[in-house]
Amino acid sequence: MRAEDLLPDNVNQGEFNGVVVRKGSVGAFLANAKLRTDPTRSALERATAERHIIEALPALRALGLFDALQIRDEELRSFVEVH
Numbered sequence: 001m002r003a004e005d006l007l008p009d010n011v012n013q014g015e016f017n018g019v020v021v022r023k024g025s026v027g028a029f030l031a032n033a034k035l036r037t038d039p040t041r042s043a044l045e046r047a048t049a050e051r052h053i054i055e056a057l058p059a060l061r062a063l064g065l066f067d068a069l070q071i072r073d074e075e076l077r078s079f080v081e082v083h
Contacts, residue, residue, distance in 0.1 A: 019062035026065060029056050037073050054083045 007014050013022045032049040035041055041049075057080065060066065071077035 016059075017062040017064075019058050021059040021063060025056055025059045026063070029053060029060055029065075032056075033071070033073075033076055036079075037076055050079070053080065057083055 007023050011023070013020055015021070032052045036046050036049040036053065038046075066080070071080060
């Protein structure tokens, strides 16, 4: 399966396991995870990344992301599990 098989270029969101998921959700999670684990980022930047991660979790879980992949950073993994 390829990306366009799930969401063609002209479609920006889809429903997966009853949850509407926007195109780019996984990429945004990865960017926010990287930001959150970067010790050179400000507390405000890290807090914003945390908020965005929490908002994305229902979509990521509906996609089954964490069933297929495990977060290697222990602190980030614990944060995701708690939320």
